[in-house]
Amino acid sequence: MMFKQRTNLWNNFWVYLILFTLVLFFILPMLWLVIAPFSSKASLAVKITLPSLNNFRELFKNKIAILAFKNSFIISFSSTIIVTITSMLAAYALSRTNFKWRSTLLYALLLFSTVVTGIAAMVPLFVLNLRLGLIDSYLSVIFVFIGGFLPVSIFIIKDFFDAIPKDYEEAAIVAGSTPSQGFFRIILPLSQQGMVVIALYIFMNTWGSFLMPFILLRSVNKYPVSVAIYTFFTQEGLPLLGLLSAYSLLYSLPVIVLYIIINRKFGFGFHGGLKG
Amino acid sequence: MFEGGIILSKKRAFLFILPALAFVTVFLIFPAIWAIYIGLTNESLTGIYGLNHQFVWFDNFIKAFKDPWFHSSLQISFKFVFGSLVGQAGLGLLLALLLNNKKGILKELVSNIVIIAWIVPGVVVAYLWVAFLDKDFGLLNSILGILGFARVNWFHTLPVGVIIIFNTWRGTAFSMLLFMAALQSIPPSYLETADVIGASGWRKLRDIIIPLIKPQILTDLILLTLWTFNVFTPFILTKGGPAHMTEILPIYNYRVAFMGIGRIGQGAAISTIILLINLTLALIYLKMLKRK
Numbered sequence: 001m002m003f004k005q006r007t008n009l010w011n012n013f014w015v016y017l018i019l020f021t022l023v024l025f026f027i028l029p030m031l032w033l034v035i036a037p038f039s040s041k042a043s044l045a046v047k048i049t050l051p052s053l054n055n056f057r058e059l060f061k062n063k064i065a066i067l068a069f070k071n072s073f074i075i076s077f078s079s080t081i082i083v084t085i086t087s088m089l090a091a092y093a094l095s096r097t098n099f100k101w102r103s104t105l106l107y108a109l110l111l112f113s114t115v116v117t118g119i120a121a122m123v124p125l126f127v128l129n130l131r132l133g134l135i136d137s138y139l140s141v142i143f144v145f146i147g148g149f150l151p152v153s154i155f156i157i158k159d160f161f162d163a164i165p166k167d168y169e170e171a172a173i174v175a176g177s178t179p180s181q182g183f184f185r186i187i188l189p190l191s192q193q194g195m196v197v198i199a200l201y202i203f204m205n206t207w208g209s210f211l212m213p214f215i216l217l218r219s220v221n222k223y224p225v226s227v228a229i230y231t232f233f234t235q236e237g238l239p240l241l242g243l244l245s246a247y248s249l250l251y252s253l254p255v256i257v258l259y260i261i262i263n264r265k266f267g268f269g270f271h272g273g274l275k276g
Numbered sequence: 277m278f279e280g281g282i283i284l285s286k287k288r289a290f291l292f293i294l295p296a297l298a299f300v301t302v303f304l305i306f307p308a309i310w311a312i313y314i315g316l317t318n319e320s321l322t323g324i325y326g327l328n329h330q331f332v333w334f335d336n337f338i339k340a341f342k343d344p345w346f347h348s349s350l351q352i353s354f355k356f357v358f359g360s361l362v363g364q365a366g367l368g369l370l371l372a373l374l375l376n377n378k379k380g381i382l383k384e385l386v387s388n389i390v391i392i393a394w395i396v397p398g399v400v401v402a403y404l405w406v407a408f409l410d411k412d413f414g415l416l417n418s419i420l421g422i423l424g425f426a427r428v429n430w431f432h433t434l435p436v437g438v439i440i441i442f443n444t445w446r447g448t449a450f451s452m453l454l455f456m457a458a459l460q461s462i463p464p465s466y467l468e469t470a471d472v473i474g475a476s477g478w479r480k481l482r483d484i485i486i487p488l489i490k491p492q493i494l495t496d497l498i499l500l501t502l503w504t505f506n507v508f509t510p511f512i513l514t515k516g517g518p519a520h521m522t523e524i525l526p527i528y529n530y531r532v533a534f535m536g537i538g539r540i541g542q543g544a545a546i547s548t549i550i551l552l553i554n555l556t557l558a559l560i561y562l563k564m565l566k567r568k
Contacts, residue, residue, distance in 0.1 A: 011477070022367065025445070026445065026448075028415055028416070029405055029407075029445065030404065032415065044410040045414070086295040086296040090292060090297070093288075093292035096283045097284050099289065105293075111558060111559075111562065112300070112305050114561065115551060115555050115558045118506075118508075120550040121551075122533070122547065123314065124307035124311040124547065126534075127310070143303050147302065150299055150304075154296060179283055179284055182283065204395060208399070210509070210512065226398075229403075248399075248404075251399075251400060252400050255396060
């Protein structure tokens with residue numbers, strides 16, 4: 001009995017030591033983001049100086065910085081809203097009808113969305129937008145995001161619809177409501193959680209996205225934050241670290257806040273194997 | 277009495293699917309197929325082939341296979357994917373095992389930190405690592421300095437190592453969450469029985485836990501391979517340098533297609549190769565899904 005306790009203690013020591021090391025590995029690189037923005041003389045070092053909000057004051061005077069935040073919101077919001085609506089419509093049809101090529105369509109969606117990543121398709125996507133005359137417009141980025149995020153959203157929301165028994169709408173129809181009433185009065189309220197999950201999933205993913213705006217946008221005043229952050233350099237090519245760190249922190253806040261909300265409300269875990 | 281069509285007529289179902297299908301067809305399926313065609317032309321962003329390009333058959337593919345930078349980027353991609361795979365799946369499993377029976381603040385704290393590293397925008401993560409690894413001011417070298425080690429220019433000494441560790445740091449959360457869910461599904465009685473017969477922690481891991489979560493491990497590995505192969509964030513950290521040493525295939529593709537005169541045709545040929553590699557990985561993954 002005594003022996004068993006000692007091995008437990010010894011095991012616990014190792015468990016906590018490894019955990020501590022892992023925590024250090026993950027937390028040390030983050031320190032800069034928490035400390036540098038409030039430093040009066042920001043550098044690449046993690047140094048605690050007298051706290052100051054100067055960097056943020058400077059940042060709010062920077063027109064490009066403010067504009068980029070607006071651009072990021074425009075791009076992420078529009079993509080999120082359009083994907084959420086169109087994916088819910090499509091998923092509802094795929095969940096409630098059984099036409100001949102339904103499974104083929106689902107398989108094709110799954111296959112193409114797995115194979116065709118933004119990276120693999122950066123060249124044809126650029127050429128497509130060039131031919132459509134969309135280069136350097138928000139629409140190019142928004143359309144590419146919509147096409148890219150739709151399949152995943154359809155699969156997530158379809159899982160939610162599949163879990164709602166068909167009897168509900170059938171009963172409603174028998175009682176005299178129209179199919180669209182069935183959708184709006186029965187399905188929508190019951191699948192609210194799914195709707196919120198995909199909306200947040202798309203918002204968080206498009207918010208941080210770099211490659212597509214980087215390739216498709218040309219004018220500085222259209223850049224979202226992920227690309228505009230590149231412009232914070234002095235004329236000598238040195239990064240303006242005060243601005244940069246403050247900006248990085250502000251840019252990260254929306255996703256961190258959304259994460260906290262999801263975690264509180266639903267628990268952050270796996271929905272059908274996807275993040276959400 | 278009620279078959280398929282009662283809730284939604286076929287016509288209405290089609291109308292419901294149409295908007296999504298249109299977006300997916302134009303901005304996802306069509307570009308992939310078009311890449312193959314562009315890859316067979318000598319289109320360029322600027323210069324004489326900007327406007328009237330010609331069909332050159334497989335010239336771009338032959339050129340790619342003759343280009344030493346293509347081969348080196350393939351090799352770097354392979355190292356990058358393999359290293360990240362070991363790092364992410366390894367750390368993810370380790371974290372899931374260590375946190376499995378823990379409760380309360382410790383588990384919350386550790387998993388939240390790992391997840392925040394995953395959800396913060398890639399550009400921010402890249403800057404964090406630029407600061408952390410900086411030769412003169414970076415926190416890592418400062419700590420090593422206190423411990424009596426010399427300063428290291430990490431980006432020059434260990435270029436591929438840097439992007440692997442950077443990517444591991446960023447992506448471990450996915451494996452951790454997947455394995456946490458998998459471990460929850462193991463009936464506690466299995467492990468209790470093992471305790472009764474006095475099995476060591478290692479034996480429990482090897483003989484009970486690993487075999488039981490094998491499907492999740494395989495899923496994790498194949499998805500990580502696919503995702504890591506399709507990652508562009510190292511570009512923000514290193515721009516592919518120094519001296520092309522961190523130029524993974526996506527960065528090579530970007531450089532060929534958009535830098536210099538912008539060899540779009542050549543770039544599309546490389547895109548086609550990436551698409552084919554993705555297709556192979558995706559088919560393996562879908563086959564595994566079906567078996568489950």
